Amino acid sequence: MAGRIPALVLGGSGYVAGELLRLISLHPHLELAGVMSDSQAGQPLRHAFPHLQGGAGSQRFAAREELLGRFSPGRLALFSAAPHGASAELIAGMIRHGEAAGSELTIVDVSADFRFADADAYAKVYRHPHGAPELLDRFACALPEHLPGTPRPFVGHPGCFSTAMLLAAVPLLSLGLAGSDLHAVGITGSTGSGRSPGSGTHHPERHSNLYAYQPLRHRHAPEVVGICARLTGARPALHFVPHSGPFARGIYLTLQTRLARPAGEDTVREQIAGFYAGQPFVEVVDGMPRIKAVAGSNYANIGVSCDGEQLAVMVVIDNLVKGAAGGAMQWMNRLLGWPEETGLTAPALGWT
Ligand SMILES: NC(=O)c1ccc[n+]([C@@H]2O[C@H](COP(=O)([O-])OP(=O)(O)OC[C@H]3O[C@@H](n4cnc5c(N)ncnc54)[C@H](OP(=O)(O)O)[C@@H]3O)[C@@H](O)[C@H]2O)c1
Numbered sequence: 001m002a003g004r005i006p007a008l009v010l011g012g013s014g015y016v017a018g019e020l021l022r023l024i025s026l027h028p029h030l031e032l033a034g035v036m037s038d039s040q041a042g043q044p045l046r047h048a049f050p051h052l053q054g055g056a057g058s059q060r061f062a063a064r065e066e067l068l069g070r071f072s073p074g075r076l077a078l079f080s081a082a083p084h085g086a087s088a089e090l091i092a093g094m095i096r097h098g099e100a101a102g103s104e105l106t107i108v109d110v111s112a113d114f115r116f117a118d119a120d121a122y123a124k125v126y127r128h129p130h131g132a133p134e135l136l137d138r139f140a141c142a143l144p145e146h147l148p149g150t151p152r153p154f155v156g157h158p159g160c161f162s163t164a165m166l167l168a169a170v171p172l173l174s175l176g177l178a179g180s181d182l183h184a185v186g187i188t189g190s191t192g193s194g195r196s197p198g199s200g201t202h203h204p205e206r207h208s209n210l211y212a213y214q215p216l217r218h219r220h221a222p223e224v225v226g227i228c229a230r231l232t233g234a235r236p237a238l239h240f241v242p243h244s245g246p247f248a249r250g251i252y253l254t255l256q257t258r259l260a261r262p263a264g265e266d267t268v269r270e271q272i273a274g275f276y277a278g279q280p281f282v283e284v285v286d287g288m289p290r291i292k293a294v295a296g297s298n299y300a301n302i303g304v305s306c307d308g309e310q311l312a313v314m315v316v317i318d319n320l321v322k323g324a325a326g327g328a329m330q331w332m333n334r335l336l337g338w339p340e341e342t343g344l345t346a347p348a349l350g351w352t
Helices: 014-024 066-067 085-102 119-126 133-138 161-174 220-230 265-275 319-336
Strands: 005-010 030-035 075-081 105-109 153-154 181-187 235-245 251-258 282-284 299-308 309-316
Touching: 005 014, 005 265, 014 030, 014 319, 075 133, 075 319, 085 105, 085 133, 085 251, 105 119, 105 265, 105 319, 119 220, 119 251, 153 319, 161 181, 161 220, 161 235, 161 251, 161 265, 161 299, 161 309, 265 282, 309 319
Parallel strands: 005 030, 005 075, 075 105, 105 153, 181 235, 282 299
Antiparallel strands: 181 251, 251 309, 299 309
16 A cells, blocks of 8 residues: 555564554554564465454465565564564564665564663573674663653563553652562463463463462563663562463553652552653553453553552553554554554453
């Protein structure tokens, strides 16, 4: 379609890639130019994503070499939803190829590969060397609500649990409300684990069940602390206990801290609401937020409870949208000069 910017997606048949394809099909200024898949090359997109109806699923997955043939001179939007450890190297190859093809690439990576400021910090958490350390200072990593403008040409989007934690932690730290320790308990839906089945995601295990995993050891905690430090100058002690929940989409996260100074609930709620004033996707709600109010959408709802000394902030998001593909699209919109909410304002599903 004339005037649209071609979009390429890496991470082919994965859940986040599927969500990116859905969002691209709804976007008024982007046009899908190719989706890379090793396992599904040549298959129609609907083979992996039967829900991409109405023409969105009629294109075919492309092998890597075929995808390289889709590069064109001029602006090109590249989303990576490849696994961490693979994404950085893949992106580096795409940048080299794009330069040779005369493409002007704008890149948002949803994997963990560009969430740390330096390669050593990445290697310490992920236990393998970074795939493209020379690219680290070309990527910013933050939520669009927390970093104005376009400070770097490319963006690494924070992870899904990280999105929920940052939505609670960054205002508390920026406003001087939080004590030195942050305690976060989060519950994620099964799509958070990706498409490959595992013992923790198998239906009989997951359905009607609830269990913690990697308590106090999850890789998102150091990512969130690093991002908070870069954004606010504060380096909190973050104690994070993630859980697997019995639903497919959504995250419910509660972040608790002792207030830095005593304050009433209304005051704290107003301060957090003021912090997010003008942000189209984040709302501080009365009462407690609920996953079904945001599932399937790019919206985040925040609830606040405070007894004068202890503060609890409850955040709900859709892990695949606000926590991944939607947040990435928000950044892509900004990097390409469009209103941030372009193609993203569809309301939540209500009943999933
Ligand atoms: N799920 C979430 O809620 C969520 C939220 C935030 C961020 N993320 C991040 O987003 C990325 C995708 O997550 P996901 O849940 O969609 O995972 P997923 O369902 O496991 O999909 C990842 C896909 O990447 C492709 N792939 C596998 N190995 C690859 C390699 N070496 N090089 C290139 N592509 C490869 C595979 O597709 P093909 O076989 O078709 O090539 C695979 O299906 C991950 O980095 C994840 O950490 C996920």
